Amino acid sequence: MKDNLIGFAHGSGGRKTARLIKELFLKHLGNPILNRMEDAAELPVAGSRIALTTDSHVVYPLFFPGGNIGKLVVCGTLNDLAVKGARPRFMTAGFVLRAGMSMDVLERIVRSMAEELNKAGVQLIAGDTKVIEKGKVDDCYITTAGFGVLEHEQTFAPERIEPGDAICVSGNIGNHEAAVLLAREDFGFEHKIESDIANVWPLVGALIKAGVDVKAMRDPTRGGLATILNELAEAAGLGMIIKEADVPFSPAVKGAADMLGLDPYYLASEGRLIAIVAKDHAERALEVLKAEPLGKNAKAIGEVREKPEGLWLETLLGSERPLLILEGEQLPRIC
Amino acid sequence: MKDNLIGFAHGSGGRKTARLIKELFLKHLGNPILNRMEDAAELPVAGSRIALTTDSHVVYPLFFPGGNIGKLVVCGTLNDLAVKGARPRFMTAGFVLRAGMSMDVLERIVRSMAEELNKAGVQLIAGDTKVIEKGKVDDCYITTAGFGVLEHEQTFAPERIEPGDAICVSGNIGNHEAAVLLAREDFGFEHKIESDIANVWPLVGALIKAGVDVKAMRDPTRGGLATILNELAEAAGLGMIIKEADVPFSPAVKGAADMLGLDPYYLASEGRLIAIVAKDHAERALEVLKAEPLGKNAKAIGEVREKPEGLWLETLLGSERPLLILEGEQLPRIC
Numbered sequence: 001m002k003d004n005l006i007g008f009a010h011g012s013g014g015r016k017t018a019r020l021i022k023e024l025f026l027k028h029l030g031n032p033i034l035n036r037m038e039d040a041a042e043l044p045v046a047g048s049r050i051a052l053t054t055d056s057h058v059v060y061p062l063f064f065p066g067g068n069i070g071k072l073v074v075c076g077t078l079n080d081l082a083v084k085g086a087r088p089r090f091m092t093a094g095f096v097l098r099a100g101m102s103m104d105v106l107e108r109i110v111r112s113m114a115e116e117l118n119k120a121g122v123q124l125i126a127g128d129t130k131v132i133e134k135g136k137v138d139d140c141y142i143t144t145a146g147f148g149v150l151e152h153e154q155t156f157a158p159e160r161i162e163p164g165d166a167i168c169v170s171g172n173i174g175n176h177e178a179a180v181l182l183a184r185e186d187f188g189f190e191h192k193i194e195s196d197i198a199n200v201w202p203l204v205g206a207l208i209k210a211g212v213d214v215k216a217m218r219d220p221t222r223g224g225l226a227t228i229l230n231e232l233a234e235a236a237g238l239g240m241i242i243k244e245a246d247v248p249f250s251p252a253v254k255g256a257a258d259m260l261g262l263d264p265y266y267l268a269s270e271g272r273l274i275a276i277v278a279k280d281h282a283e284r285a286l287e288v289l290k291a292e293p294l295g296k297n298a299k300a301i302g303e304v305r306e307k308p309e310g311l312w313l314e315t316l317l318g319s320e321r322p323l324l325i326l327e328g329e330q331l332p333r334i335c
Numbered sequence: 336m337k338d339n340l341i342g343f344a345h346g347s348g349g350r351k352t353a354r355l356i357k358e359l360f361l362k363h364l365g366n367p368i369l370n371r372m373e374d375a376a377e378l379p380v381a382g383s384r385i386a387l388t389t390d391s392h393v394v395y396p397l398f399f400p401g402g403n404i405g406k407l408v409v410c411g412t413l414n415d416l417a418v419k420g421a422r423p424r425f426m427t428a429g430f431v432l433r434a435g436m437s438m439d440v441l442e443r444i445v446r447s448m449a450e451e452l453n454k455a456g457v458q459l460i461a462g463d464t465k466v467i468e469k470g471k472v473d474d475c476y477i478t479t480a481g482f483g484v485l486e487h488e489q490t491f492a493p494e495r496i497e498p499g500d501a502i503c504v505s506g507n508i509g510n511h512e513a514a515v516l517l518a519r520e521d522f523g524f525e526h527k528i529e530s531d532i533a534n535v536w537p538l539v540g541a542l543i544k545a546g547v548d549v550k551a552m553r554d555p556t557r558g559g560l561a562t563i564l565n566e567l568a569e570a571a572g573l574g575m576i577i578k579e580a581d582v583p584f585s586p587a588v589k590g591a592a593d594m595l596g597l598d599p600y601y602l603a604s605e606g607r608l609i610a611i612v613a614k615d616h617a618e619r620a621l622e623v624l625k626a627e628p629l630g631k632n633a634k635a636i637g638e639v640r641e642k643p644e645g646l647w648l649e650t651l652l653g654s655e656r657p658l659l660i661l662e663g664e665q666l667p668r669i670c
Contacts, residue, residue: 004437004438004439005434005435005436005437005438006432006433006434006435006436006437006438006441006466007434007435007466008434008466010432010464010466011432011464011465011466012466017464020464021462021464024438024441024442024445025445025462025464028442028445028446028448028449029445029448029449029452029459029462031458031459031460033425033458033460034458034459034460034461034462040461041425041460041461043424043425043460043482045383045385045424045484046382046383047381047382047383048380048381048382048383050380050385052425052427052460052461052480052482053427053461054427054428054429054461054462054463054478054479054480055429055463056429056430056431056463056464056465056478057465058431058465058466058467089378089380090368090376090378090387092387092388092389092480093389094389094390094391094429094478094479095391096391096393096431096476096478097341097345097346098341099340099341099342099343099667100340100341100342101340101341102339102340102341103339103340103341103359104339106341106359107359107363110359110360110363110364111363113363113364114363114364117364123366123368123369124364124366124369125366125368125369125376125378125387126369126375126376126387126388126389126480127356127360127364127369127389128389128390128391128478129345129346129352129355129356129360129391130346130391130392130393130476130668130670131341131342131343131345131346131347131393131667132393132476132667132668141431141465141467141476143389143391143429143431143463143478144389144429145387145389145427145461145480147378147387149380332434332466332467333465333467335465
């Protein structure tokens with residue numbers, strides 16, 4: 001791939017995506033809000049704290065164990081609001097459909113969207129549909145915007161992270177990407193892996209209600225746990241250390257990653273959150289998360305430290321190795 | 336096209352699009368806000384009148400006389416807010432790019448977006464990028480959301496339309512679709528037609544400031560003047576009559592439509608507005624529109640009447656013929 005052409009790595013969520021954003025999008029479109037490059041932007045609208053986000057979804061195949069693109073667009077969008085501490089309220093959706101796509105398939109997708117939106121108490125309030133040329137497969141791309149409201153005084157922002165803060169995850173990591181990958185072809189892998197897609201707002205709402213001092217929050221989507229923690233560490237100008245013994249992976253995901261030669265620390269989840277919480281709030285945070293069905297496997301996996309900068313993994317043998325931001329592409333079209 | 340497959344007509348903005356929206360999207364996702372099917376939704380957020388809209392753009396070719404997809408996504412989105420009377424404030428953009436797309440082409444598109452946003456004083460505050468498989472051509476699909484604020488007490492809504500109201504347009508109709516069509520191949524047509532793409536907010540802002548009683552407003556995009564007026568007439572439960580002698584078309588657009596066998600009343604514009612205004616405000620509305628550079632060809636083209644329902648054209652010969660909503664497809668991927 002030449003550098004002057006768009007490649008899959010530009011959509012992977014890793015270093016090339018970050019470069020595209022900085023050197024092209026921020027160069028021309030930058031402003032104090034966009035430059036923060038957060039999952040959702042907080043808007044200065046008189047009297048309210050409003051959050052707005054957007055997400056494009058091109059996942060392939062459209063259906064996979066544990067979900068489909070419809071469930072994914074809703075949860076992906078709501079989660080971007082939730083990790084900023086905003087209660088999701090409204091969503092928009094723009095559909096780009098291939099001519100020849102089955103109307104029944106589209107209806108199944110829309111029905112999944114409706115189910116997730118209803119569960120979340122969120123309304124779709126605007127939509128658009130465009131049709132493009134026939135392809136070889138049923139295919140659709142859905143881009144959403146999410147609108148949420150911050151109903152509290154807390155601010156989740158990487159600037160608030162301090163040495164000593166605890167790094168918590170709400171459950172097993174990487175199931176979504178493993179499920180999508182295994183749905184693409186028959187690798188002869190015997191364990192069924194379901195995507196972890198879920199709306200994480202109930203977890204976030206519970207942490208806020210319990211008064212847990214959350215410094216920053218993200219969901220480990222494209223680029224996985226390793227990339228997202230790198231981004232948080234870089235934004236905070238600090239280091240992070242996580243323990244291999246404590247990061248929760250299901251044995252099936254570990255096995256699939258081994259078989260396929262992928263590093264599980266870079267596998268995307270779509271229903272998990274990473275919370276950086278004040279040290280003396282870590283225990284309470286885990287209690288609150290574990291009390292929710294979606295958080296029953298929550299774990300504290302490491303802590304923030306002054307130096308060295310970047311993300312480090314304490315291996316089972318007790319040595320430390322750096323976990324860098326995702327280089328190049330891992331798997332295209334996982335979300 | 337079988338009825339259980341998606342076809343180009345489902346993205347044309349005409350009757351098939353309306354059926355897809357009603358029978359699939361509203362069936363599953365309907366709620367009082369979405370069911371209004373307006374260009375932008377007004378959100379019940381405490382203390383402010385906020386408008387939110389979304390638009391997907393798949394125009395092909397990406398560049399055409401008078402603009403490109405970048406300028407189009409910005410103006411298209413801002414116009415959907417403007418015609419609800421909302422001052423555009425923020426925008427989001429989700430890019431779906433083809434692997435192999437030229438980075439230079441993408442940069443030209445992004446630069447156009449930046450130019451239009453800067454002129455309008457609107458900030459892009461969130462974005463997303465996904466990459467899909469290589470195609471034969473440079474190709475990108477951009478879906479935006481627009482966020483605006485209503486800073487006045489007026490409500491533009493078809494329920495407010497009454498018999499006697501005047502139908503005004505802000506300038507020549509159909510240039511955008513004609514320009515895109517002629518950019519696709521060399522039809523040997525001698526006149527150059529430029530798209531009319533423009534942000535219409537200055538016109539809308541001027542009408543509001545002047546206190547003109549605007550009952551309803553739309554921009555005549557997909558489906559053109561005839562389809563949009565049909566939708567307004569249907570929503571109002573009234574009839575409309577427009578005069579062939581008064582509808583402003585440029586001779587080049589009329590000529591191109593004749594040559595290509597297209598009805599110019601169905602050709603899309605991307606920088607025009609249709610305003611339904613109280614009868615005794617029509618003169619003032621035209622004065623205000625004509626005082627703006629973008630409105631210098633503004634015209635009153637007809638009026639609202641009790642019966643017969645639907646949209647009618649008074650021909651140059653003085654007879655009346657119905658102008659129905661767009662049936663089937665006209666031209667795919669014009670926006």
